Amino acid sequence: MSRFARRGERGSAVAEFVMVSGLVVFLFLAxxxxxxxxxxxxxxxxxxxxxxxxxxxxxxxPGLGAGRTRELIAASLSDAYAEDVTVGTHTVGGVQVVEVHVRAPFPVIGLLGPDGRFDVTGRAFLERQ
Structure with missing residues (x-):
């Protein structure tokens, strides 16, 4: 009886390896x-x-800040991420600040991924007030 049980499981290690390795690769990519x-x-x-x-x-x-931001993004990532950089001055709590606003695409691997944009802002107190 045990002879037939062993024969029925022959090749199951290969199938298990394929299923588990597919799951591990998917988790690694995520x-x-x-x-x-x-x-x-x-x-x-x-x-x-x-x-x-x-x-x-x-x-x-303040316009120099946008140029410097574009240079840094292009040097560290890619020119595609430095296309939409704006700068402006705003008053926050009675203090003027310079805001550099960057909009960049999400990095997507393959077709399965988020479709959107990053929306980040850097702020600094304006020294000449």
Missing amino acids: VFQLGLVLHIRNTLISCASEGARLGARADAD
């Missing part, structure tokens, strides 16, 4: 996608903040 999105988001925030600090200096024009 974690990789999440890590890539978070890395790009943090890089965009850092570049926008650095551009806002440059534009908020007493001897600088």
Whole structure:
């Protein structure tokens, strides 16, 4: 009886390997996608903040902040992420601040992924007030 039981399970290790390895690859790609999105988001925030600090200096024009942000994004990521960069001055709590606003696409691997845009802002206090 045990002889027939062994014969019926022959080749099942291959099928189990294929199913488990497919699941592991899918989970790896999902974690990789999440890590890539978070890395790009943090890089965009850092570049926008650095551009806002440059534009908020007493001897600088706020427009310099947008240019610097574009340069930093192009150097660290890609020119595609630096296409929509705007700068402006606003009053927050009675203090003027320079805001650099960046809109960039989500990085998508394959056809399965979020379809949208990042919307990040970097702020710095205007020094000449």
